[in-house]
Amino acid sequence: MKLTVVGGGSTYTPELVDGFARLRDTLPVEELVLVDPAADRLELVGGLARRIFAHQGHPGRVVTTSDLDAAVDGADAVLLQLRVGGQAARQQDETWPLECGCVGQETTGAGGLAKALRTVPVVLDIADRVRRANPDAWIIDFTNPVGIVTRALLRAGHRAVGLCNVAIGLQRKFAGMLGLAPADIHLDHVGLNHLTWETAVRLGGPEGEDVLPRLLAEHGGTIAGDLRLPRPLLDRLGVVPSYYLRYYYAHDEVVEELRTKPSRAAEVAAMERELLTMYGDPTLVEKPALLARRGGAYYSEAAVDLAAALLGGGGNPYQVVNTYNKGTLPFLPDDAVIEVQAAVDSKGAAPLPVPAVDPLYAGLMADVTACEDLALEAALRGGRDRVFRALLAHPLIGQYAYAETLTDQLVAHNREYLAWA
Template identity: 85%
Template sequence: MKLTVVGGGSTYTPELVDGFARLRDTLPVEELVLVDPAADRLELVGGLARRIFARQDHPGRIVTTSDLDAAVDGADAVLLQLRVGGQAARLQDETWPLDCGCVGQETTGAGGLAKALRTVPVVLDIAERVRRANPRAWIIDFTNPVGIVTRALLQAGHRAVGLCNVAIGLQRKFAALLDVAPAELHLDHVGLNHLTWETGVRLHGPEGEDVLPRLLAGHADAIAADLRLPRALLNRLGVVPSYYLRYYYAHDEVVRELRTKPSRAAEVAAMEKELLALYADPALDEKPALLAKRGGAFYSEAAVDLAAALLTGSGSPYQVVNTRNAGTLPFLPDDAVIEVQAAVGPKGASPLPVTSLDPLCTGLMAHVTAYEDLALDAALRGGRDRVFKALLSHPLIGQYEYAEELTDRLVAHNREHLAWV
């Protein structure tokens, strides 16, 4: 089995490699190819990856290359974890929206649109090369904004599934609070990427007992503190929103915070510098503790589980993925991409039925889906007017004066990445 990681020079990669090494019985990788145009980073990450495999006696071969076509040739699955423009572009995404009083964040609002515009054309080019190399290969997208990127891939006819680590992170946290094994919990996880709610927490599979009321009754303070939302709000909602909902439920509070502290991009850039220095140590043969602060917790477990299900039919029978709606949520278009529990196997992902949802959730989902429609159109066809319409439609913006100014700033800061400018 050959797996290729596009963006293999990322500081995330040792987390992924550690998962491949530990879970080799679930996913027997024979060749792992890390491809990245940044040769210096790739050398450091590739060296540590080989040492991690050696430490855990993994027999697989790790190859590093900057040649994308060679990397995807014959690959059974290709994992996308790239960042067009690097941390410098992320820093811009998190900064200029604040000047207009809007959240500066890399996956939602104006910053999220900027990232989508930079990313979608690049990902589609990669996907076409994958299709030419092996039409049966699966593409697993971890590249943000996952919902928009996965939708672009599916609309272009690629065999693609989107992956996010929010659900698996919550599953682990809930399991610890309830003192049960994570595998015993099934989340009724529903929404769009980075716009999700846990409407149920079930023991022993999708038909099991819903222990969410017990979880909220006994641990609402801890959950609320982790989400940085008031406990009273959780009590009123009766569900657990993802931490990304804070950008919607406490927008102005978040803007005030972001204006008074260093950006996450600056923190990550500093952390990456430190991580790469650690990776350069030839004695290091395991992922360092610092990597846990980088983000992407449990990404490796989720990626291994998904790849195993798609390639071999093993792994967990139900997984939270980003996939085509296809009537699952009747208030959304069939071609919308939703993030829900699905039955996953070699034929792809089939969403499980979703029970009735509160209009508080459905209304926001419909609104953001409409934005994603316009965002994808802008990413595929370009044009200032399309960018403006996408920004105007976003629930975190919604005023024409803001949309006008944000459009100008977005284009100015991303000119080198927009072919239509």
């Protein structure tokens, strides 16, 4: 089995490699190819990847290359974890929206739109090259904004599934609170990527007992603290929102925080410099503890499960993924990309039935889905007017004067990545 990681020079990659090494019985990788145009980073990450495999007794071969076509040739699955523009572009995404009093964040609002415009054309080119190399290959997208990028891939006819680590992180957290194994916890997880709610926490599977009320009663304070939302809000909602919902539920509070502290991009850039120094140590044979602060916790477990299921092997029968709606949520178009529990096998991901969704959440999902429609049109067809429409429609923006200013800022900061600008 050959797996290719596009963006293999990312500091995330050792998390992924560690999962491949530990879970080799679930996903027997024979050749792991890390491809990245940044040769200096790739050398450091690739060296650590080989040492992790050797240390854990994994027989697979790790190959590093900057040649994308060679990397995807014959690949059974291709994982996308690229960042067009690097942390410098992320820093811009997180700062210029604040000038209008809007959240600066890399996956939602104006910053998320900027990232989508930079990313979608690049991902579609990569996917076309994967399809030419092996039409049967699966593409697993971990590249943000996952919902928009996955929708672009599916609309272009690619065999693609989107992946996020929010659900698996919550599954692990809730299992720990209940003193259970993660496999014993099934989440009723519903929404769009980075716009999700846990409406039930079930024991054993989709039909199991819902213990969410017990979790909120016994651990609501801890959960609310982790989300940085008030405990009474969780009690009133009776669900656990993704921590990304704080950008909506506490927008002005978040903007003030972001204006007065270093950006997440600056924090990550500093961590990356430290991690890359660590990766260059020839005695390091395990992923360092610092990597947990970088983000992407449990990404490797989620990726292994998804790849194994798509390639006809093991893996969990039910997984939270990003895929076409296909009537699952009747208030959204069939071709909307939703993030829900799905049955995953070699044919792809089939969403499980979802109980009726409270209008409080359905309304926001519908709004953001419309924004993603407009964002994808802007990414595929370009044009200042399309950017303006996507910004005006977004519930984190919504005022024409802000949309005008943010359009100018977005184009100015991303001109080198926009073929039409």
